Amino acid sequence: MNGTFVAGKRKALIELLQKFAESLVNYFPDVSEKVSLLSQKVSNEQFNLVVLGQFKRGKSTLINALVGDNILPTAVVPLTSVITILKGSSVEKITVYFAHGGWSEISRDELPEFVTERLNPNNVKQVERVEIELPANFLKNGIHLIDTPGVGSIYSHNTDVSYHFLPNSDASIFLLTADQPLSIAEVEFLRSVRAYVDKIFFVLNKIDMLSETEQNDAVVFIVDSLAKELYADTALEMRSRIRLFPISARAGLNAKLSRDEMAYKRSGVADLEIALLDFLADEKGELILQNASKRARQLASELTLLIELQRKSYKEPLERLQKKIEKFRAFAKEVHQQEEEILDLLSAAQRKIIKMLDDDMSDFETASQPKVLALLDAVAVQSKSFKPSDFAAELNKAIVDIVTSTVEKWRLDEETKIKNIFNSQALELLKRMSALVDDIYQTSADLFEVNFKRMERGEIFSDETQFYYMILQDIKPSLEEVTEAIVKKLPKRIAQGLIYRKAKETLTIELDRQCGRIRYDFVQRLDKSVLHLRQLLSESVATHLAKIETIISEALVLREKSSAEVQDKIKDLEILLSTIEGFDKRLAQFFP
Ligand SMILES: Nc1nc2c(ncn2[C@@H]2O[C@H](COP(=O)(O)OP(=O)(O)OP(=O)(O)O)[C@@H](O)[C@H]2O)c(=O)[nH]1
Ligand SMILES: [Mg+2]
Incomplete structure (x- = not known):
């Protein structure tokens, strides 16, 4: 299935549901509200794509590259210290949620004060998570892209935060880097990740630091080690099934910022982005649409019954x-x-x-x-x-x-x-x-x-x-x-x-x-x-x-x-019945 096809279908369904909701608003405001929520649900349904890896592997940089915006702070020292969730929206808005339950809106410039180890050491500010709403293409269709603190640094609280977040992952991107071979700590973390997340995209970052031959050697070595360490029993078979995306997140970010498509392709991030979007379209897209249209049809059938009941009660x-x-x-x-x-x-x-x-x-x-x-x-x-x-x-x-x-x-x-x-x-x-x-x-x-x-x-x-x-x-x-x-x-x-x-x-x-x-x-x-x-x-x-x-x-x-009013009412109900029937037919076409 391809992403654009699902996106088109999604848009059509959202519109259809909105029209359906409008047509009901005068007679059945509560059902209208439900249909309208359904339409919102389709546009909001979230999918948590969590970016994981040891500290300094380039997680925040990769996220910046995917959204085409240098918004997350990055550094040469262990940096990200709290869970940061990026969501799509039409206007930019950043909200900090605190562990004690409060929240506050901040500006882009203030972000480092809350999400970095340097300015918020040991998370003294007690931040539970930060949510960034951003008008970025990648975040359309309900994808939540989540930055996590790197594991394995001397800041063990950062490791804990990331481990704790694993149960909330729907799929993950796991970053390794070309300059450092797979470590024991990485393998250990990966084992935990695998327990929670079915789909892991393995990424080899910073390939710009290696020559092409070195890159190839690194890819073979890592795929081999992953197969052995993670899938001991079926290592041989897994070796051909594991796909490792060699990328340069930094080059990808620069390319996106300067709108250089060729450079974006060369950075490897473009291929990763396509694979991610295809996966998301396949996994979630169809199912969400199908559920929403089924639910709307069910509401239509309940409503039809209610109207029939009322008609009967008049006659x-x-x-x-x-x-x-x-x-x-x-x-x-x-x-x-x-x-x-x-x-x-x-x-x-x-x-x-x-x-x-x-x-x-x-x-x-x-x-x-x-x-x-x-x-x-x-x-x-x-x-x-x-x-x-x-x-x-x-x-x-x-x-x-x-x-x-x-x-x-x-x-x-x-x-x-x-x-x-x-x-x-x-x-x-x-x-x-x-x-x-x-x-x-x-x-x-x-x-x-x-x-x-x-x-x-x-x-x-x-x-x-x-x-x-x-x-x-x-x-x-x-x-x-x-x-x-x-x-x-x-x-x-x-x-x-x-x-x-x-x-x-x-x-x-x-x-x-x-x-x-x-x-x-x-x-x-x-x-x-x-x-x-x-x-x-x-x-x-x-x-x-x-x-x-x-x-x-x-x-x-x-x-x-009044019997005259009853006659009018019966006529109204009959018109409404045929309207609902019309919507039901169109909804049925979505998933015959
Ligand atoms: N050479 C090279 N450096 C990169 C690349 N991607 C990121 N870096 C650098 O690696 C360092 C770490 O990047 P971050 O994105 O902060 O890494 P992180 O994984 O988010 O780090 P933590 O938040 O501490 O876990 C920064 O200095 C980046 O500029 C890349 O593709 N190539
Ligand atoms: Mg980071």
Whole structure:
């Protein structure tokens, strides 16, 4: 499938949906609003394309090249320190979101003050993320291009931020550079990336630093190593399947800025850009359009039923109509009961996930105890010759490292587990609730003896079932208060013994504390996700039942008032019915 074709289709669908919404606005403002949201959804649907790699591989430069704008700060020292999300829009706007929940709009010149290690060291400004809205071609069609801090530098908090963001990636660009062969740290990071992201575009940057032969050697070496390291079992087969894009991001950026198309091609960034756009068009484009048109057709069929119901309510002998309404109300009660059952299932799922988390966490803590103590012991042995204050500092540092690395891997795994369970449960419940809504329409159609065209529902949009994302704060253990007192009064060996014992204690406490934090974080996110889903679930049934009630009682009121108006109304409804039918036919042409 090619990108331009999908883009054209997308534009046509957006327009059609907007017209459909306009035609309904006077009679059914709520449905009109839904159709209009659908059209917005198609134009906004996001796809997170995350740019990853070790520090200084040229991530920010590549993003600048793709959007053709030197907007992100780049430097020769480790720089990017917060997640920066670039989105398409017609006007430029930059917003900083803080960890405590506030936000503020800033200008382009102020950007470095928030996103760089130099001006915002250790993220003292507590920035959660920065969002840049930019009128750039590459960002059209809902692509979010995301810059991440480089991993593996001495600023370990930067590494954490990038690791934490992995679960939000739909696809990623992974940067390696020609001047440095694949490192162990890179392979390790890639393994984590692969656990989250199905599609990785491998890029070899800075090829301008090598001769052509050197470039070729580098490509062969890296593809070979990637195949071996990442796909041990199928390395041979993978070697021919891995595509590595050799580029010069810097040359690409310069070419884009000076609108030199040939130079842009030569930089290799053009080929990468085409591959990215094709992939995005294939993966997401069609599916989004298909879902939106299915949903719009479903709204059309629900609306048609409502109109038919109203028409019937104008014409049906009153006594028969009253009987039908009574039956409908009895049915509505049953529906509410079924709705309650579905909501109970949600609470049960929530309890089950928390129980699983607690069990997993306690298993993890028990299993890690001896391992972390052994690691600390090794550091203590190595640092035996240090004077007590250095010995304490060394152990202190080791505690942070040990706890962070031990906990982080487990946290990522557990997060995937929880996310998968939550998302699949959410999907299941949403499907059941949709089926219940379909039942409401079908049963009403049967009761009142009107036609109803039951439509296939579109897939549920991913953001309806998303497990929430939040940033976890760093850990800061401390041995310091004890050391001061001990160091001053005791001989070295005894002091070291005491420090070591205290360190073991601190290590256990920190492990437990960090687990507690993670539990708190997971539980909070789960609560938020459940709350959101509960709202989504309970809204649907109630609103649909209410709509049917309203439409019938409106007709009844008018019947008592004036028969001339009833005749006019029936004519209006018939016109509206044919309008809706017309839109439905055009929507059907999108995905016959
Ligand atoms: N020679 C050469 N240098 C490049 C190229 N791309 C980027 N650089 C330079 O590499 C350095 C790092 O680039 P950045 O874009 O800041 O790298 P980064 O990966 O975003 O770095 P962090 O944010 O610290 O992770 C800068 O000095 C860039 O000018 C390239 O294609 N060729
Ligand atoms: Mg950067």
